[in-house]
Amino acid sequence: MTDIKKTLQKDVNDDALIKSMELMYFGYRDFIAWPDEVLEHYGLGRAHHRVLHFVGRIPGMAVAALLSLLKITKQSLSRVLKDLLEKKYITQKIGRRDRRQRLLYLTAKGVKLLDHITDHQKTHMKKACKEAGISSMNGFWNMLTALLDEHTKEDVINYVDKTHKE
Amino acid sequence: MTDIKKTLQKDVNDDALIKSMELMYFGYRDFIAWPDEVLEHYGLGRAHHRVLHFVGRIPGMAVAALLSLLKITKQSLSRVLKDLLEKKYITQKIGRRDRRQRLLYLTAKGVKLLDHITDHQKTHMKKACKEAGISSMNGFWNMLTALLDEHTKEDVINYVDKTHKE
DNA sequence: TTTTTTATGTCAGTCATATTGACATATTTT
DNA sequence: AAAATATGTCAATATGACTGACATAAAAAA
Known part of the structure; x- marks a missing residue:
């Protein structure tokens, strides 16, 4: 009797875990991992969006802080950053306190782009918030x-x- | 006065949306997207794990159902499936009703592997459930x-x- | 002041996971 | 018999990551 109860209890927990894991996969995929026409239109990927997003949130962020936050390698970031700098979505300023640092800022163009590419994600999330309830x-x-x-x-x-x- | 209130209200909503979006990114990344030593040890990737997982959940699943569930292309799936078939983690049976179908099943070896590679994710999720509260x-x-x-x-x-x- | 550490950038090569489009085969449905 | 379906396979490509090595400039420590 105890054994059966224990087993049932274990199964219920396991089902909840599996449901959580699967919902994470599906939810994330449907939210973020689907091809974004806006990004495609500008020839950018999700990696570019992430950089724009965080630089937009923390103007004057140093490269090292971005690397730490995104947990990617210098090389991965540098290609993305290069694109964004070339296309003038981002500017670098040399740090006043530490002149080795390249502090990152969005340009006006960058702000505009960020708003544009973030828009449908916000809409998507807002809809979900309303549907799921506050x-x-x-x-x-x-x-x-x-x-x-x-x-x-x-x-x-x-x-x-x-x-x-x- | 009304304008200010409206703006504040809008900002609060926006912050909640941004927080949700960022937590999705970080949470998913830390949960699933981190390199899994077990997978690496077997020379498999996350794509292999996903296939094992869903075939394990729905034994006798057809290839088309898997494609639809994972929303990837035939070509993407076929390489992964080929690996898993070669390494005998999965077997195919020809459908009785429809002999065109290849129905997928885990082998005993596949079940064992799946349990192994899923284990730390379950642990991770279980910990989070306890921490966040039921x-x-x-x-x-x-x-x-x-x-x-x-x-x-x-x-x-x-x-x-x-x-x-x- | 010299040495070491840090912040950044860059080169070359690799990998995993996905994509598209075309085509082939077997089988079922119409 | 013709059309649709389920699956498999080819070649070429893209994205976003990786490693390891090396270079430069500036700051911090010896």
């Missing part, structure tokens, strides 16, 4: 926050800090 | 479900149906 937001945030690893948590804390200082 | 689960599921597009929803409904028939 009460679902906290659970959603709590779960996702709990999924972050320690390094990301630190970065995100610093990051939120900076966006609020502006 | 009450967060519903919001998490609601939001993710609301993010699915119509096609995925249909597939997931069919899918859940089939896993419960077993």
Whole structure:
């Protein structure tokens, strides 16, 4: 009897875990991983969008901070950054305190582009928020926050800090 | 006065949207997109894991159903499937009703591998569930479900149906 | 001041996962 | 018999990541 109960309990937990894992996969895929006509139109990819997004959120961000936040390698970032610099969506300024640093800023053109390419994602997320109800937001945030690893948590804390200082 | 209130209201919403978008990115990345030593050890990638996972959930699944569920092209799937067939993690049986179909099943070896490679993800998700609290689960599921597009929803409904028939 | 560390950039080569379009085969449906 | 379907396969391509090595400039430490 105890064994059966235990097994059932275990199965219920397992189902919840599997449901969570699968929803993460499908939800993320449908939200972000689908080809974006706007990005395509500008000849940019999602990697470019991510850089634009975070530079937009933290103007004057150094390259190293971006690398840490995105957890990609210098080489991966550098190609993306090069494209964005060439196409004048982003500018670099040499750091005043530390002249080795290249501080990143969106140009007016970059801001415009970012707004454009982010737009349908915002719409998508807004629709989901309304559909799921405001009460679902906290659970959603709590779960996702709990999924972050320690390094990301630190970065995100610093990051939120900076966006609020502006 | 009204203008200011409106602007504030708009900003709050926007912040919530941006937070949701960013958490999706970071949460998904840290949950699933990090290099998995177990997968690497077997010379497999995440695409292989996904196939193993869904075939494990729906034994006897046809190739077309898998294509629809994963939303990838035949060519993408075929390479992954070829690897898994060669390495005997999966077997194909010709459909009895429709002899054109190749129905997919995990071998005992495949089941073992799947359990192994899924294990740390389950652990990760379980930890997050405990940390976020059971009450967060519903919001998490609601939001993710609301993010699915119509096609995925249909597939997931069919899918859940089939896993419960077993 | 010299040495070391840090912030950044860059080169060359590789990999995983996806794409498109065309075509082939077997089988079922009309 | 013709059309549609389920699957498989070819060649070529793209994106976004990786590693490892090396270079430069500037800051920090010795």
